[in-house]
Amino acid sequence: MRAAIHQAAGTVTVGDVPDPTLVEPTDAVVRVVRACVCGSDLWAYRGVIDRPAGSRMGHEFIGVVEEVGPAVTTVRPGDFVVAPFQWSDNTCPACRDGIQVRCDNGGTFGAPGTDGGQGEAVRVPQADGTLVAVPGGLAGIDDAILPALLALTDVAGTGLHGAVLAGVEKGSTVAVIGDGAVGLCAVLGARQLLGAERVILMSRHADRTAVGRAFGATDVVAERGEEGIAAVRELTGGRGAQHVVEAVGTPESWDMAIGMARAGGRVGAVGVPHTAPQLSLFPPFRQHLTIGMGVAPVRRYLPDLVERVLAGTFDPGPVFDLTVPLESVADAYAAMDQRRSIKTMLAS
Amino acid sequence: MRAAIHQAAGTVTVGDVPDPTLVEPTDAVVRVVRACVCGSDLWAYRGVIDRPAGSRMGHEFIGVVEEVGPAVTTVRPGDFVVAPFQWSDNTCPACRDGIQVRCDNGGTFGAPGTDGGQGEAVRVPQADGTLVAVPGGLAGIDDAILPALLALTDVAGTGLHGAVLAGVEKGSTVAVIGDGAVGLCAVLGARQLLGAERVILMSRHADRTAVGRAFGATDVVAERGEEGIAAVRELTGGRGAQHVVEAVGTPESWDMAIGMARAGGRVGAVGVPHTAPQLSLFPPFRQHLTIGMGVAPVRRYLPDLVERVLAGTFDPGPVFDLTVPLESVADAYAAMDQRRSIKTMLAS
Numbered sequence: 078m079r080a081a082i083h084q085a086a087g088t089v090t091v092g093d094v095p096d097p098t099l100v101e102p103t104d105a106v107v108r109v110v111r112a113c114v115c116g117s118d119l120w121a122y123r124g125v126i127d128r129p130a131g132s133r134m135g136h137e138f139i140g141v142v143e144e145v146g147p148a149v150t151t152v153r154p155g156d157f158v159v160a161p162f163q164w165s166d167n168t169c170p171a172c173r174d175g176i177q178v179r180c181d182n183g184g185t186f187g188a189p190g191t192d193g194g195q196g197e198a199v200r201v202p203q204a205d206g207t208l209v210a211v212p213g214g215l216a217g218i219d220d221a222i223l224p225a226l227l228a229l230t231d232v233a234g235t236g237l238h239g240a241v242l243a244g245v246e247k248g249s250t251v252a253v254i255g256d257g258a259v260g261l262c263a264v265l266g267a268r269q270l271l272g273a274e275r276v277i278l279m280s281r282h283a284d285r286t287a288v289g290r291a292f293g294a295t296d297v298v299a300e301r302g303e304e305g306i307a308a309v310r311e312l313t314g315g316r317g318a319q320h321v322v323e324a325v326g327t328p329e330s331w332d333m334a335i336g337m338a339r340a341g342g343r344v345g346a347v348g349v350p351h352t353a354p355q356l357s358l359f360p361p362f363r364q365h366l367t368i369g370m371g372v373a374p375v376r377r378y379l380p381d382l383v384e385r386v387l388a389g390t391f392d393p394g395p396v397f398d399l400t401v402p403l404e405s406v407a408d409a410y411a412a413m414d415q416r417r418s419i420k421t422m423l424a425s
Numbered sequence: 426m427r428a429a430i431h432q433a434a435g436t437v438t439v440g441d442v443p444d445p446t447l448v449e450p451t452d453a454v455v456r457v458v459r460a461c462v463c464g465s466d467l468w469a470y471r472g473v474i475d476r477p478a479g480s481r482m483g484h485e486f487i488g489v490v491e492e493v494g495p496a497v498t499t500v501r502p503g504d505f506v507v508a509p510f511q512w513s514d515n516t517c518p519a520c521r522d523g524i525q526v527r528c529d530n531g532g533t534f535g536a537p538g539t540d541g542g543q544g545e546a547v548r549v550p551q552a553d554g555t556l557v558a559v560p561g562g563l564a565g566i567d568d569a570i571l572p573a574l575l576a577l578t579d580v581a582g583t584g585l586h587g588a589v590l591a592g593v594e595k596g597s598t599v600a601v602i603g604d605g606a607v608g609l610c611a612v613l614g615a616r617q618l619l620g621a622e623r624v625i626l627m628s629r630h631a632d633r634t635a636v637g638r639a640f641g642a643t644d645v646v647a648e649r650g651e652e653g654i655a656a657v658r659e660l661t662g663g664r665g666a667q668h669v670v671e672a673v674g675t676p677e678s679w680d681m682a683i684g685m686a687r688a689g690g691r692v693g694a695v696g697v698p699h700t701a702p703q704l705s706l707f708p709p710f711r712q713h714l715t716i717g718m719g720v721a722p723v724r725r726y727l728p729d730l731v732e733r734v735l736a737g738t739f740d741p742g743p744v745f746d747l748t749v750p751l752e753s754v755a756d757a758y759a760a761m762d763q764r765r766s767i768k769t770m771l772a773s
Binding site: 367372 | 519526664694702703705707722
């Protein structure tokens with residue numbers, strides 16, 4: 078089959094790889110219907126982190142189950158399924174705590190040595206704990222909602238988790254740092270699922286701002302750094318935002334998050350700190366902040382969000398503004414790297 | 426009147442200072458009945474932070490109102506009152522958020538230029554928002570509960586706040602780092618007020634361990650650093666504690682807190698990070714931690730805790746293991762500095 082392969086920083090190709098097969102009795106093989114490129118895929122593409130040449134790429138996909146191992150009971154061949162970006166057994170203590178991304182038997186699609194989502198098919202370990210079947214199957218689904226379902230594999234749940242970690246609730250005022258797909262989904266989750274009254278999106282790109290407004294952002298601040306902090310403080314009566322979502326993961330975005338949070342406020346940080354920033358503890362201590370952080374346990378939110386997408390009450394699909402065939406995956410990476418696309422979908 | 430005065434690192438004396446008087450219409454003057462020395466008073470005593478020579482010391486006191494300004498309505502001369510370690514109006518937005526230590530009109534007793542608690546009397550700004558009257562007055566109080574009331578001025582509320590920030594609730598397993606008065610009060614608050622089932626106290630001093638056990642610690646770990654982390658993990662099925670209270674504020678104690686927290690757990694940090702430590706963000710991010718921090722808004726808890734002390738259902742008094750007269754304040758500092766006393770009370 079064909080799959081995206083990391084060759085070197087700046088070079089992702091499509092090549093022939095062995096078809097996936099069942100290895101463990103808890104495995105499934107899923108034929109990919111839609112996949113996409115994640116902002117975090119760009120870290121290796123940009124050379125910020127190392128990745129072995131020849132490793133497979135991508136961790137976001139939806140597809141149809143082809144085959145299941147003898148121990149799999151919750152999905153069967155023919156089911157149309159949504160996978161979170163990590164597999165998990167959903168039964169271990171970490172999973173029961175709702176931290177499926179720290180599952181005792183978990184792993185990440187696209188990690189070196191595993192199948193990536195950016196390919197024609199994927200071996201899915203721990204299929205019972207990982208895959209969520211879409212009622213009605215692929216035949217019962219309007220193609221128009223495929224982008225929304227695909228967004229659930231990572232960015233929709235990650236953005237929502239950021240807002241959850243930030244303690245957003247009905248009537249909240251929230252600032253969102255990061256206008257990538259995760260930040261935009263934080264806007265959507267905060268407004269539409271958690272009931273925030275006011276969402277200030279930090280954004281300076283017209284295409285992203287437009288999606289942010291459509292997702293419910295009530296204010297947009299283009300400034301960054303100290304100027305961005307000052308702008309948010311001015312919008313919040315001088316006191317800062319009670320809830321802040323950090324969806325970037327750089328030292329600069331952390332400084333902004335701490336600086337714009339109101340005394341006693343909460344920061345939800347879902348931007349992976351790849352560059353391992355150091356946080357000076359005194360400012361958040363002085364500001365009485367509560368900071369929740371971590372890679373989002375997207376699996377926790379999947380069953381509920383699949384239902385909402387099917388019901389037409391939740392649509393993160395507009396984060397996708399470009400679709401290319403798998404064979405053109407290099408174009409997808411280039412478009413996202415150059416910010417010509419917020420998020421690019423790969424059609425089989 | 427007589428009051429404790431910081432002369433230099435290692436030298437606190439008692440000297441004659443002007444009697445306090447009303448300055449603002451919102452002031453009260455309180456005659457001190459009991460005061461004490463705080464672990465944070467030792468930072469200047471040990472030369473870790475600078476403090477102007479001649480500045481007054483102490484921020485913990487209980488006493489009797491002598492005089493009130495014309496705008497004061499909630500306390501009157503003769504009332505026996507408990508003061509938190511900072512004054513606050515209890516009406517500004519920060520106070521309404523429950524962060525009275527960030528009051529728009531607040532300040533700290535003993536800060537340079539203000540009256541300290543370690544003296545015969547104190548000018549109390551924002552008396553209405555600050556002081557909590559003890560029903561029945563001093564005459565109605567058994568001297569035996571004075572230590573408990575005095576502990577409410579800082580350590581009892583601070584320890585409880587650490588447990589609150591750590592998300593402790595009925596049935597929780599909690600680890601407490603720090604066996605000073607604040608850490609011990611975190612044990613008491615977690616067990617007695619919040620319903621924790623298991624409290625692991627990190628302690629290697631027999632006197633402190635004994636108080637910790639009396640306050641409800643179910644396990645005591647003497648090891649520190651990586652060994653301490655390993656011991657807590659072993660006590661918690663290998664996964665770490667869901668709730669951790671950090672009551673020290675050093676880089677080492679922070680590393681322990683992050684290291685012993687279970688994935689998805691919560692850390693409540695109330696040890697002031699005087700040395701401005703840097704937190705490496707990757708470990709807590711990887712562990713999905715939520716970290717709440719800040720100087721405790723003790724005023725928030727005072728009315729409830731005063732009632733509990735009077736009812737005999739909450740007694741943080743045993744943190745005091747030494748009492749000396751105000752004139753011997755130098756002995757109090759030396760005893761605490763040398764860890765001969767957990768917390769030393771000053772009797773007028």
